Amino acid sequence: MNDKSDKFTKKICSVLDQSLDDLDTATVSKLSRLKYRALDSATSKKSWKLVWAGLPMTAVLLLIMLFNMPNTQHSQIDLQGVVEFNILTDTEPLDFYTEDIEFYEWLSEVMENDSELSGQHTTVPVDTDSDNSLGSGNRRNTVAQSGNDRISWSIRG
């Protein structure tokens, strides 16, 4: 048997329903307000949850950064150290790195410009690390010879 079909229950329900319509406007507006308050509280709680959830991620990122930063510095120092070590152990005199190297850089730039003008893109790199077996005189001669060849080729071409 359906309970609602009962006449007596129906009568009670109709009286109760009527009492809802008779609620004063102040109570109805209060109900409406607290409903939105409940919905808002849920939204704010959700946003706080997101913040709290993000905190561990931020902490982990910070930790990773903290652990990686000294390593990065260390590797930079190591690289610098290796370069200095190469200079010190090189057979070239130190003057080559302080004075002559600027000349070779200039010469390389001139030759690059020259090759660009003539449409050729071959460059003569200034290699200070390799070919250490050659002396500074030999190196100068080799580079100068290469430059002369190019200039004469440009004039002919």
Add this chain to the structure above:
Amino acid sequence: MEEFFKSIERQAYRMALFSCSNQEDALDLVQDAMCKFVEKYAEKPEEEWKALFYRILQNKIRDFYRKESVRSRWRIWLNGRAEEEDAEPLEQLADPTGQTPERETGNRQMFDHLQQELKKLSLKQQQVFLLRAWEGLSVNEAALAMSCSEGTIKTHYFRATERLRKKLGDHWL
């Protein structure tokens, strides 16, 4: 969610008011229930919302009722009215209908009479009756809302209906 609250807010308030007999307390109970519902059960399927919401509300009402019983006993003890100790706490609370607009409505007397009789029911019988008869919850849903077995729901509902019929029957049938 908003529509769901809109559909049940007045019934929920009225139900809470039957139990606590104070408008502000009833509003607080409804708000607490709504907040908890949104927080805990918003992700549940909509078909379960009604039963779950009333489950929260009934728990809130029961908690309130327990606290009010304790307060009431203390009040009686402090006032030295030991002879009233055995009385039901709800019966000792002020009847709020004297300040509500129900008095101004056409069926005021019927509602007052019904309210009076509903309050005389035990809390469980009152809740089961309102959930089943007024809210239209099935036995299963009412059992979920009341956190008890279906057999208990049937028993409470039968007893509540019989008692109300006995008290109101002469005038209402």
